[in-house]
Amino acid sequence: xxTLEVWIEYSSTYSWLxxxxxxxxxxxxxxxxxxxxxFLPPVREQQGLGFPFPEGSAKTAYMWRDLERRAATxxxxxxxxxxxxxxxxxxxxxxxxxxxxxxxQRFTEEAFRLHWTEGCAIGSDENLQRAxxxxxxxxxxxxxxxxxxxxxxxxxxxxxxxxxxxxxxxxSFVVEGELFWGDDRLEEAVAWAAQGKVRG
Amino acid sequence: xxTLEVWIEYSSTYSWLxxxxxxxxxxxxxxxxxxxxxFLPPVREQQGLGFPFPEGSAKTAYMWRDLERRAATxxxxxxxxxxxxxxxxxxxxxxxxxxxxxxxQRFTEEAFRLHWTEGCAIGSDENLQRAxxxxxxxxxxxxxxxxxxxxxxxxxxxxxxxxxxxxxxxxSFVVEGELFWGDDRLEEAVAWAAQGKVRG
Numbered sequence: 001x002x003t004l005e006v007w008i009e010y011s012s013t014y015s016w017l018x019x020x021x022x023x024x025x026x027x028x029x030x031x032x033x034x035x036x037x038x039f040l041p042p043v044r045e046q047q048g049l050g051f052p053f054p055e056g057s058a059k060t061a062y063m064w065r066d067l068e069r070r071a072a073t074x075x076x077x078x079x080x081x082x083x084x085x086x087x088x089x090x091x092x093x094x095x096x097x098x099x100x101x102x103x104x105q106r107f108t109e110e111a112f113r114l115h116w117t118e119g120c121a122i123g124s125d126e127n128l129q130r131a132x133x134x135x136x137x138x139x140x141x142x143x144x145x146x147x148x149x150x151x152x153x154x155x156x157x158x159x160x161x162x163x164x165x166x167x168x169x170x171x172s173f174v175v176e177g178e179l180f181w182g183d184d185r186l187e188e189a190v191a192w193a194a195q196g197k198v199r200g
Numbered sequence: 201x202x203t204l205e206v207w208i209e210y211s212s213t214y215s216w217l218x219x220x221x222x223x224x225x226x227x228x229x230x231x232x233x234x235x236x237x238x239f240l241p242p243v244r245e246q247q248g249l250g251f252p253f254p255e256g257s258a259k260t261a262y263m264w265r266d267l268e269r270r271a272a273t274x275x276x277x278x279x280x281x282x283x284x285x286x287x288x289x290x291x292x293x294x295x296x297x298x299x300x301x302x303x304x305q306r307f308t309e310e311a312f313r314l315h316w317t318e319g320c321a322i323g324s325d326e327n328l329q330r331a332x333x334x335x336x337x338x339x340x341x342x343x344x345x346x347x348x349x350x351x352x353x354x355x356x357x358x359x360x361x362x363x364x365x366x367x368x369x370x371x372s373f374v375v376e377g378e379l380f381w382g383d384d385r386l387e388e389a390v391a392w393a394a395q396g397k398v399r400g
Binding site for chain 1: 265
């Protein structure tokens with residue numbers, strides 16, 4: 001089964017459009033997902049890139065309007081969250097546990113859904129509790145595994161792997177050495193995984 | 201007739217995909233084009249944004265690969281130019297003359313085509329000469345009008361107008377206060393102009 005690596009940063013705004021759609025899009029094309037949670041700030045720092053959406057900038061104002069408009073176009077529910085930016089580190093650590101235990105996708109979908117439709121901020125204790133509850137997991141036990149030294153190291157290791165793949169933003173998709181950046185490239189990445197190139 | 205403002209920076213790489221497609225896409229939808237040449241660096245400077253594609257960065261490497269892949273997907277001819285970045289100022293000044301004299305679109309299409317399919321660099325004397333020749337214009341006379349003080353001032357005035365519209369990159373499209381940034385949003389911008397929103 002063709003497989004697509006999905007590199008997810010949990011504070012990324014456009015990633016909501018991807019998380020809300022990727023399960024259905026890949027199921028339709030028979031593409032498996034290899035979830036790769038990571039923490040983007042150190043990756044961008046290594047590449048001399050700053051935070052992409054400075055407060056009060058025209059670019060940031062555009063991002064919010066574009067996101068709302070794209071969500072409407074794509075039929076993705078959208079409620080602008082009050083919290084921005086959020087501290088995604090606790091969520092990324094939990095997601096790393098999920099990659100080993102097979103529930104990263106369901107957790108990611110639920111954590112993002114709570115943030116983007118219910119205003120329950122990604123990174124908050126409530127978001128983690130509710131997302132893990134929804135999966136029928138013992139939240140306290142999962143968070144203990146998430147905060148174990150080896151799990152923290154595993155997440156740090158994702159930074160070097162991301163840099164090696166040429167990543168600089170999120171969401172990113174990788175299939176057989178081909179990198180696709182941004183929700184705008186989701187369909188192309190899935191098509192590349194399914195058939196080895198963008199067009200049939 | 202609904203009208204779409206097209207903000208063009210002549211050194212922008214992704215703008216080739218737009219320039220190669222916008223004439224046909226808008227003609228199909230009955231949308232008129234209002235060409236707005238501008239010089240992007242001072243706009244980004246005012247917004248605290250640097251050059252988006254630093255030499256040797258992962259982001260720049262990705263841009264070239266993505267551009268080539270997108271061109272293939274969209275059926276746009278593409279030959280990676282040797283010259284990058286180019287000095288687009290002389291071309292922007294000529295294009296400003298074109299907005300007053302009604303040939304900005306044809307000039308833009310030809311200047312970009314020469315750069316992106318024949319390696320004749322935008323901003324060079326040869327590119328300007330050949331593009332203006334192709335339009336049947338007196339290149340020397342046009343360039344004299346382009347270098348007149350009032351034309352230079354007109355181009356400088358575009359910076360303030362761009363900032364007023366919330367622009368920070370190119371290509372950008374504006375219709376009734378709605379801003380769309382990037383070739384990725386070309387279809388949405390044309391749809392918005394044609395019917396007042398993205399989806400019918």
